[in-house]
Amino acid sequence: MRRRWGAYVAPGLASAGVWIWVPVVVTLALSFTDWNMVSGAPHLVGADNYAKALTDPDNLAAYGVTVLATLALLPLVVALPIPVAVALWKHAGRLTGFYRLLLFFPVIVAPVVAAFMWQWMLNPVGGLLPGLFAAVRLPPPQLLQSGRLALWTIVALTAWKVFGLAVLLYAAGLASVHRDLVEAARVDGAPEGAVTRHIALPALRPTIALVAFIALVHGAQWSFAFTNVLTQGGPGTATSTIFYRLYQLGFQAFDDGQASALAVIVIVVFGGLSVLALRIGRRPMEAV
Amino acid sequence: MTAGQPARAAALPRRPPARLARGGRRLRWARIVSHGVLLGLGLLAVFPVLWAVLTSLRPETHIYDLTPLTAPTLANYASGLRSYPFIRLLLNTVVIAGSVTVLQIAFALPAAYALTRFRFRGRGLVLALLVGSLLVPAQITLIPDYVIVARLGLLNTLFGVVLPEVGTVGFAVVVLRSSLLDFPTELYEAAMIDGAGPFATLWRVVVPNLRPAIASAAVLVLVSSWNEYFWPLLVTNQLSSMTLQLGLQTFQSERGTDWGALLAMNSLAMLPVALLFLLAQRRITDAFVRSGIR
Numbered sequence: 001m002r003r004r005w006g007a008y009v010a011p012g013l014a015s016a017g018v019w020i021w022v023p024v025v026v027t028l029a030l031s032f033t034d035w036n037m038v039s040g041a042p043h044l045v046g047a048d049n050y051a052k053a054l055t056d057p058d059n060l061a062a063y064g065v066t067v068l069a070t071l072a073l074l075p076l077v078v079a080l081p082i083p084v085a086v087a088l089w090k091h092a093g094r095l096t097g098f099y100r101l102l103l104f105f106p107v108i109v110a111p112v113v114a115a116f117m118w119q120w121m122l123n124p125v126g127g128l129l130p131g132l133f134a135a136v137r138l139p140p141p142q143l144l145q146s147g148r149l150a151l152w153t154i155v156a157l158t159a160w161k162v163f164g165l166a167v168l169l170y171a172a173g174l175a176s177v178h179r180d181l182v183e184a185a186r187v188d189g190a191p192e193g194a195v196t197r198h199i200a201l202p203a204l205r206p207t208i209a210l211v212a213f214i215a216l217v218h219g220a221q222w223s224f225a226f227t228n229v230l231t232q233g234g235p236g237t238a239t240s241t242i243f244y245r246l247y248q249l250g251f252q253a254f255d256d257g258q259a260s261a262l263a264v265i266v267i268v269v270f271g272g273l274s275v276l277a278l279r280i281g282r283r284p285m286e287a288v
Numbered sequence: 289m290t291a292g293q294p295a296r297a298a299a300l301p302r303r304p305p306a307r308l309a310r311g312g313r314r315l316r317w318a319r320i321v322s323h324g325v326l327l328g329l330g331l332l333a334v335f336p337v338l339w340a341v342l343t344s345l346r347p348e349t350h351i352y353d354l355t356p357l358t359a360p361t362l363a364n365y366a367s368g369l370r371s372y373p374f375i376r377l378l379l380n381t382v383v384i385a386g387s388v389t390v391l392q393i394a395f396a397l398p399a400a401y402a403l404t405r406f407r408f409r410g411r412g413l414v415l416a417l418l419v420g421s422l423l424v425p426a427q428i429t430l431i432p433d434y435v436i437v438a439r440l441g442l443l444n445t446l447f448g449v450v451l452p453e454v455g456t457v458g459f460a461v462v463v464l465r466s467s468l469l470d471f472p473t474e475l476y477e478a479a480m481i482d483g484a485g486p487f488a489t490l491w492r493v494v495v496p497n498l499r500p501a502i503a504s505a506a507v508l509v510l511v512s513s514w515n516e517y518f519w520p521l522l523v524t525n526q527l528s529s530m531t532l533q534l535g536l537q538t539f540q541s542e543r544g545t546d547w548g549a550l551l552a553m554n555s556l557a558m559l560p561v562a563l564l565f566l567l568a569q570r571r572i573t574d575a576f577v578r579s580g581i582r
Contacts, residue, residue: 019455023432102330126352
């Protein structure tokens, strides 16, 4: 029975190997070379790409944007869904399914489709939001045209897209709490705040770490389509996160050695952070 | 209290006491506020979708209206279908997402089965390589993946889109493995007594009994492949292999902003997954939540 296990795992292992593990090694190697991906062979340039990764102003701007975007996204998709999930768990009753349906819908909408919907909502001509401002004689906010505001807009849209997933993850965490416990606490006259603090929140601790981990690792992927459709990283470099910068360097400027160095930096920093998040949750892969 | 217990209820001294009554009133307020917040956020979640669909149903001359819809028309859909190669894009997307799903399940199921059923040296390593591959951000693998696809001559082909997307097979392995860990050993033993080999057991015992888990995994892979944007963006720029999302973007940038047609095609592009979601809401959300990724 143990002879032929290889045949069972080979196709899956080969796929992950060819498309993920080998590329990780290749990226590491490319980060020490100068290559445009198209012509010639990569030749070694030592640590030049890393030096440039840490000094080039556009790269530095991208780190700043990434930190800001992540710091802004975390409360929106890690903290804010908690009270919503608690409300859903405690009070929604027969409408639970209906609220879940509404809240989760943006998660399954294709990213570009969602980006066009929002482009239409925010469009200076005929868009609903500028239209509403005009209706009350206020100048419409330059949500995508002015620097920092454009970044907050992208962050807000990203939060809109994944909020429902976080709520449902928390709702699943709360499902393990016995209803009787809540009823008993209420009959004993415990205020609702105490029910939340002493029953709901402790049950959510591992889920909070999981959501933080997912938001850290996938946050930039979630925002990519919004960025690419709505701002292309602009105005200037205002919405160009490290991931968007990597895409621009690798596939538009064809500076692939530099892009690879940024990729290595990304995997080290974000890998470290996500290990930390999972450690705090003390529930490594079993939750995933 | 039911009608059968009036005497007992009457015997109890002044229930409920004041404190509980106040708690009850507070509870009612908490309930009202909660429903308000949940409904508000729920509407905020779906409003852009509804607004886009509503706009797509307006006559061309009223596209920029901010009023409720009065005379819905499908004119934008007709003009969109004339100017966008929608059917072609839809077919590409169906073929890509379908192939990715079939291949991932076909690769993941035997792997998850072997990892839970066989004990062998290196089992921990195999599991680590498959699960660990999910922790690698997509951006790290893009350039080498692109080079591999280019060297194989697969740029602008459906294969070039599909194969690298199967690389995340570890995801399906994780989902299927967690169900297989709870698989009743009695079924394995019964299969062994019947003289079934490991493969026959997988095919005739595991697959039929694991259908719900397989369906969950398949739906997850299907939805994430359908919604995959980044990878197709890199490897295709021709109609023959473009997905719906890329097609929408390409044709929007080529034809300027014909918002009516664009939003009509946008709505059509959303329709398959939206229908799937409405039909199997509970299963899909549960699958997403249990996998905890994407």
